[in-house]
Amino acid sequence: MNLGLRAQQKSVLPREAGAASLDVVIAIMAFLAALSLCAVLIAQRTAQDWRRGLAGKLTVQVLPPARGPVQPALARETAAAVQVLKTTRGIFSVHELSEAKTERLVEPWLGKGALVADLPLPRLIDASVVPGRHVDLVALRHRLKTAAPDGYVDDHRHWLARLSRLADTIMWSAYGVLGLIAIATAATAAFATRAGLSAHHDIVELLHQMGAHGGFIASAFDRHYLRTAFFASLVGAVLAAIVFAAAGGLEYVGLKPMPFLPPLALSMSQLTWLVLIPVFGGAIAWATARLSVLAALRNIY
Amino acid sequence: MVRFENVGMRYGPGPEILRDVSFALEAGSFTFLTGPSGAGKTTLLKLMYLAEPPSRGLITLFGTDLATASRRLFPALRRRIGVVFQDFRLLDHLSAFDNVALPLRLSGARMEDFRQDVEEILTWVGLGPRMHAKPPTLSGGEQQRVAIARAVVARPDLLIADEPTGNVDPDMGQRLLRLFFELNRLGTTVLIATHDRGLIATGQSQELRLVDGRLVAMPMVRP
Numbered sequence: 251m252n253l254g255l256r257a258q259q260k261s262v263l264p265r266e267a268g269a270a271s272l273d274v275v276i277a278i279m280a281f282l283a284a285l286s287l288c289a290v291l292i293a294q295r296t297a298q299d300w301r302r303g304l305a306g307k308l309t310v311q312v313l314p315p316a317r318g319p320v321q322p323a324l325a326r327e328t329a330a331a332v333q334v335l336k337t338t339r340g341i342f343s344v345h346e347l348s349e350a351k352t353e354r355l356v357e358p359w360l361g362k363g364a365l366v367a368d369l370p371l372p373r374l375i376d377a378s379v380v381p382g383r384h385v386d387l388v389a390l391r392h393r394l395k396t397a398a399p400d401g402y403v404d405d406h407r408h409w410l411a412r413l414s415r416l417a418d419t420i421m422w423s424a425y426g427v428l429g430l431i432a433i434a435t436a437a438t439a440a441f442a443t444r445a446g447l448s449a450h451h452d453i454v455e456l457l458h459q460m461g462a463h464g465g466f467i468a469s470a471f472d473r474h475y476l477r478t479a480f481f482a483s484l485v486g487a488v489l490a491a492i493v494f495a496a497a498g499g500l501e502y503v504g505l506k507p508m509p510f511l512p513p514l515a516l517s518m519s520q521l522t523w524l525v526l527i528p529v530f531g532g533a534i535a536w537a538t539a540r541l542s543v544l545a546a547l548r549n550i551y
Numbered sequence: 552m553v554r555f556e557n558v559g560m561r562y563g564p565g566p567e568i569l570r571d572v573s574f575a576l577e578a579g580s581f582t583f584l585t586g587p588s589g590a591g592k593t594t595l596l597k598l599m600y601l602a603e604p605p606s607r608g609l610i611t612l613f614g615t616d617l618a619t620a621s622r623r624l625f626p627a628l629r630r631r632i633g634v635v636f637q638d639f640r641l642l643d644h645l646s647a648f649d650n651v652a653l654p655l656r657l658s659g660a661r662m663e664d665f666r667q668d669v670e671e672i673l674t675w676v677g678l679g680p681r682m683h684a685k686p687p688t689l690s691g692g693e694q695q696r697v698a699i700a701r702a703v704v705a706r707p708d709l710l711i712a713d714e715p716t717g718n719v720d721p722d723m724g725q726r727l728l729r730l731f732f733e734l735n736r737l738g739t740t741v742l743i744a745t746h747d748r749g750l751i752a753t754g755q756s757q758e759l760r761l762v763d764g765r766l767v768a769m770p771m772v773r774p
């Protein structure tokens with residue numbers, strides 16, 4: 251009953267008809283913000299995938315000896331290295347790559363055929379580390395030195411660091427873009443509020459004259475812009491979600507729009523982060539409108 | 552209630568519109584402000600209803616010295632004043648009812664508490680049937696009556712009316728004047744700026760006459 255009566259009270263501002271351009275600008279901002287947010291999510295997930303994929307792995311490379319017969323030495327050292335790995339604490343699976351598989355690995359660089367068959371290729375041993383366990387690399391290298399002098403351990407740390415840095419760079423850039431969009435949205439809302447203030451100057455002055463507090467007048471404006479920005483940025487965020495859902499769908503049926511990039515598909519739980527965009531969009535517009543009106547009112551006697 | 556001491560007023564760098572204006576309105580008094588067009592009546596009223604600060608001089612309102620008071624007190628002071636503007640200043644997108652209800656809303660009252668007051672006052676000024684019309688569809692005189700209803704509905708301590716009968720026929724003018732007297736009887740201090748000498752001849756009241764920005768002493772109309 252009470253609520254019904256309150257709802258009957260008309261807003262002191264007329265419903266805006268000419269503010270459509272503001273809606274469009276905010277919707278576009280929200281769309282861009284949603285894209286950046288998705289970029290953050292993808293960079294985060296990709297960095298995680300890379301880390302998870304490589305971090306649990308050690309590779310031992312046994313190089314062909316500089317002197318003497320190659321194949322027997324390679325075979326002997328490889329077997330010794332496998333033995334060392336198998337007896338290392340923290341390693342749960344050791345797997346030697348067959349010669350054929352190694353050849354396939356270098357095929358793209360050296361080509362197929364006789365040339366490769368003659369070339370002494372290093373042997374590769376793949377070892378998986380128990381997740382979360384730390385392998386004492388110094389000790390491992392030491393033991394390997396005596397058992398297989400031509401074996402080298404690679405824990406991919408170098409690669410991982412670079413990939414992490416890349417992912418971090420992407421992530422922070424996207425955060426930066428988000429920040430810029432937030433500022434631009436605030437500036438747009440401030441601009442729109444000022445336009446609204448001058449369009450409704452007579453109303454604002456009258457309310458002020460009748461003894462309305464700044465907060466009362468400001469809330470007539472900030473509610474309007476809160477609503478506008480919320481729905482406009484909801485539209486932008488939904489559009490971005492559709493774009494990413496579509497990209498995910500394409501990848502699902504095997505069409506990869508950009509072969510070198512990590513997958514664009516985002517899970518449903520990741521897409522729910524986009525809910526933040528209308529919330530923040532509305533909040534930014536609300537706060538900006540409120541502060542602009544209060545600042546303008548301070549300039550009236 | 553209201554005290555002006557050597558008040559001067561100019562708009563920006565322009566000429567002085569008011570010069571050395573000094574007077575006092577006693578609580579519960581009923582005063583007409585007269586003078587030729589352009590004499591500065593509206594300007595004087597604006598100073599009184601806190602629309603403009605004076606260029607110089609001292610204004611005391613409800614015992615508050617405006618020059619030294621914090622601006623934060625102004626909204627509360629303004630809510631104690633009902634104003635009928637010369638140009639009405641109604642909100643075109645609100646009905647007559649909602650326009651009149653505005654001061655009550657501003658003072659925090661609830662719809663169910665003031666609905667009856669608003670309907671009563673609109674009926675008194677002869678707008679009962681036009682209660683839900685928007686100002687652009689009302690005649691000039693009807694708009695003026697909405698403006699008057701809005702100024703008096705909250706029973707202000709001070710009522711300031713600028714040419715409140717300029718757009719209505721003499722009979723309606725007398726009826727509106729009775730409304731002001733009724734309000735005055737209930738304790739409101741009333742100040743009415745007008746050209747209408749017929750209005751002034753009525754009732755117990757005093758007159759302030761403004762000529763060329765200066766107050767001219769006038770005797771009580773009917774002491």
Ligand SMILES: Nc1ncnc2c1ncn2[C@@H]1O[C@H](COP(=O)(O)OP(=O)(O)OP(=O)(O)O)[C@@H](O)[C@H]1O
Pocket residue numbers: 562565568586587588589590591592593594595637
């Ligand atoms: N905002 C303003 N800026 C500059 N000059 C103004 C302003 N308002 C009024 N004036 C000038 O001040 C003078 C007095 O104006 P005011 O409106 O106070 O007269 P008035 O006595 O109310 O006249 P009327 O009876 O026609 O309503 C006029 O010469 C007018 O041009």
Ligand SMILES: [Mg+2]
Pocket residue numbers: 592593594637713
């Ligand atoms: Mg005037």
